[in-house]
Amino acid sequence: MRIQGRSDIPLNDTGRGQAVDAVGALSPYDWDFLVSSPLSRAAETADLIADGLGLTVTQRIPSLVERDYGLAEGLGAGAELEALREPGGPTGNGGFRGAEPEDDVADRGVDVLRMLARDYPGARIIVVSHGTLIRLSLIRILDRAIPTIANAALTVARSGPDGWTLDVLNGELLEPAGARPGGRACRDPAR
Template sequence: MSSTTTFALIRHGQTDWNAALRIQGLSDIPLNDTGRGQAADAVGHLADYEWDFVVSSPLSRAAETADLIADGLGLTVTRRIGQIVERDYGPAEGLGAGPELDALRLPGDPTGIGGFHGAEAEATVAARGADALLALAEEHPGARIIVVSHGTLIRLSLMRILDRPIGTISNAALTVVAHDQAGWTLDVLNGAPSSTALAPAP
């Protein structure tokens, strides 16, 4: 068996808060019908490759996305992993752009998207996400695993394991990374091939 473990990282489908541009974080907001359709579309992108099983965040928007994908591919969701829940945004959760959210921003945040009073530190999010992926790779060497999680968790985890900037992760878009003894490689980001193409499994 190959020692390369391959991950399809999928952000959950759309929720009403996504559509309204409200910060979700740990708030357990369910998928809307658009999100369920996006999960079905993700099945089509994943079906060209062989996958062994699915894991997900326990938050309902990720769990339902994972269940829909697993059903569509004839796979099993084997675990809900608490380490890959979304970033805790604290008092910013539920807010959209405006004075109330601006009042929570930390001074000196160059991105304007990450720094909020009372939010979980980005470094903490990155570490727990990267650690969860590495644990899966070590537990299942050579496996091909679909991981359904959240946009910020995926983005920050990728930045940690790849040591490069990563932009916004779209709802239900396919990102593929692989881990072997040499480290991590990126094959597909947000549905677009990276420099190394992912070849369909025979």
């Protein structure tokens, strides 16, 4: 329950168990390869998933690192963390002084997704990254609210001729686009 951010905190036994459990959620799909953040907790998660699925991790992509929370990294709820909040400040930095702006985080994540879609058209790629980067990237490409991303939870987004669609979020299958409010594709002309 601490803000990890870019601090390279190793994966613990709970995380290893979540990674092994993720193999079961991923195995019904056909995947081509994996890419991951170079932070050790994501890299080890990707290695465990790749091993469980008989795949290869082809790249550790620096832009997939988690958001830099600055001085808030390592802190849990309490007075010290609250002292770093910007009361009534802009939401672009998530409310913490010195944190990487949310727009910059989203830019990094979306750039990677667009690059993968462009360089590997039709490929089914597992991207192992970090919750805040994933959430902010999805908000940007889908232009909709996205809840907190759970650790090692399957989220499936697809790039197609009509833009990006979200099929699975935090392990929950979503209804097809247009079947319910908020279940929609987003045209992304800059893909």
